[in-house]
Structures are given as structure tokens and as C-alpha cells.
Amino acid sequence: MSAAGSRRAGQAQRSGEPRLRAVLWDMDGTILDSERLWDVAVYELAARLGGTLTPQTRQAMIGATAPAALATMFAAFNLDPTPQAFDDARDWLDNRVVAMFAEEVPWRPGAKDALGLVRDAGLRTALVTNTKRRLTECALDIIGRDFFDVSVCGDEVLRGKPDPQPYLRAAALLGVDPAECVAIEDSPTGAASAEAAGCAVIVVPCEVAVPPGPARVFRSGLEGLRLADVRDALAVRGPVRPQVGPVCENERS
Ligand SMILES: [Mg+2]
Structure with a gap:
């Protein structure tokens, strides 16, 4: 992140609230209508x-x-x-x-603008998907690789979503605490994964309804998303703490 980006992200944070450092994006059903x-x-x-x-x-x-x-x-x-x-x-x-x-893969409404909003704010970003790397690479050609600092795929962790490992690995790769991350998810499986990792979650349901949870805020979609909405998502997270354990093959004991 640039120095200017760090200042923008820091200036946007209100006193007394958790610091927002990264946004972790699900792919299927959240960014792409895949x-x-x-x-x-x-x-x-x-x-x-x-x-x-x-x-x-x-x-x-x-x-x-x-x-x-x-x-x-x-x-x-x-x-x-x-x-x-x-x-x-x-x-x-x-x-x-x-x-x-x-x-052709259609975008979810508002997703491209939301990705740009987060990127322009200077926040760290990751793509966190259960989809395999081979397919994710095809999708990244469509979405644009510059929107993400890192990506974590389903075949790069020991256990995929709903296990917290994909989100824990993304936070580790970014060098941030999951408690300072907001995940954006469309499914019960993905929301459970992010919540168990200790992230706050903005849920934008697509194909199936998602139940409420202590770290979840709900939106009908990504259209009109503001940076303040992402920051506010951290404020509603309950006392869910990250689980620990090996998160990828080369960390297996
Ligand atoms: Mg999804």
C-alpha cells in the first residue's frame, strides 16, 4: 500500500473502533454471478x-x-x-x-465499483475462494488482478470454507489480524468461514438465504456500498476469536 493510501485508510477510521486494515473478497456469487x-x-x-x-x-x-x-x-x-x-x-x-x-461471466451488481472503492481507499485486499486455483486464474483474467494483493484458493488449504482456514491464510499472507478484516460473502458456507476466522462479514446473499450471526451485517447487494459501511461492519462483530492450526499444505506438522 502506498503512503498516501495508508493515510487515507487511517484517516477514515473513527476513534475507539477496531481499525480496518483489509477487505477479503469471496468470488463466486459475490463478485461474479458465477x-x-x-x-x-x-x-x-x-x-x-x-x-x-x-x-x-x-x-x-x-x-x-x-x-x-x-x-x-x-x-x-x-x-x-x-x-x-x-x-x-x-x-x-x-x-x-x-x-x-x-x-462470459456476468458481474454481480455493484461489485466492480465496490472493488474500486476499496482499492482506492488504500486498504489491503485478498480474494478468498473455495474454487480451485486453475479456475480462479480464469476468473482473475475477467475481474482484474490489480484489485487484489493476494488470493487463496480451495486447493491451497487443508480445509476449505466453512472452515476458517482460507480466511486465516489470507490474513496471514497480508500480514494483518483477522479481527481487522472485513470479509464480503454471499453464502452460509462462506459467512461461517469468515466469522470463525474472526473477521467481520458483510453478507450479500445471492442464491440462498444466509442466517444471522454475531459478526454479520446484511445488505441486499453491493450497489451503493460506501467505505463507511465497510468500517461500520467491524463495530458489530461479536467476541469470535480466530481458530489456530495449520492452514496450508506446507504448514502441516
Ligand atoms: Mg460465494
Whole structure:
């Protein structure tokens, strides 16, 4: 962050409130309307596997890691999750979504302006997603890499969202305390992850409703988001403290 950026971020903080140092962005359903693409791919995969996806099962998959989502689907269809069957399904899903990302991915309303607002304020930023690195790189080509200092993907942590590890790793990479971070999330899975890491959370529901929580503030969308709204999110966070433990493969004991 530039010196001017540091001054802007610091001047914006009111006395007696936690200091806002970073904003941690979810991707699917928060920045990009990519949950719709995942929706198409998941229903196509269900048909290939000979099953019918109920709305309840589909909702349980939103925001989950790919292995967790596929495990939910295999269980719902009473399929034997052999390593070969599981890998084939995962590869098919990845390739289908990559192909759709190459065509067009719509933005969520207000997301691009909100990213610019945070960047212009000189705050540190991270992209924190359960999506794998390969797909995230495709998405970063669409979103713009300059919006983020770092990114954390689902295949770079031991446990993805709803575990706190992705958010803990992002904060560590940025060199900030999770308690000084605001996460922006659209799903119950993502909000739970950020909250458990000790972040405040601005929830902008997309495909599914998100339950209330002690560290969560809700908005209908990102349109009209102000820096004051992001700072104010820190003030409502309850006494949730970060969990500790290894957060990536090379930190495994
Ligand atoms: Mg999401």
C-alpha cells in the first residue's frame, strides 16, 4: 500500500473502533454471478450421473469445496464414490466450468465499483475462494488482478470454507489480524468461514438465504456500498476469536 493510501485508510477510521486494515473478497456469487454457471454445470453433471438434483441438495452444495459438493451429490444419488468415479466427475465439472468462464461471466451488481472503492481507499485486499486455483486464474483474467494483493484458493488449504482456514491464510499472507478484516460473502458456507476466522462479514446473499450471526451485517447487494459501511461492519462483530492450526499444505506438522 502506498503512503498516501495508508493515510487515507487511517484517516477514515473513527476513534475507539477496531481499525480496518483489509477487505477479503469471496468470488463466486459475490463478485461474479458465477454461481449460475456452476448451477448449469452441476445439473448437467447430475444428468450424466443418472440422478436428479433436488433443490435442497443443490443448496447444500453452494459455496462448498468441490470435493464436499461432489460428496453431497454422490450421497444423494446413492453412488459409490470410488476414487476413479470421483475424479472423473470432478474433472468433468472443472472442464465444463472453465469452458463457460471462457465465454462470459456476468458481474454481480455493484461489485466492480465496490472493488474500486476499496482499492482506492488504500486498504489491503485478498480474494478468498473455495474454487480451485486453475479456475480462479480464469476468473482473475475477467475481474482484474490489480484489485487484489493476494488470493487463496480451495486447493491451497487443508480445509476449505466453512472452515476458517482460507480466511486465516489470507490474513496471514497480508500480514494483518483477522479481527481487522472485513470479509464480503454471499453464502452460509462462506459467512461461517469468515466469522470463525474472526473477521467481520458483510453478507450479500445471492442464491440462498444466509442466517444471522454475531459478526454479520446484511445488505441486499453491493450497489451503493460506501467505505463507511465497510468500517461500520467491524463495530458489530461479536467476541469470535480466530481458530489456530495449520492452514496450508506446507504448514502441516
Ligand atoms: Mg460465494
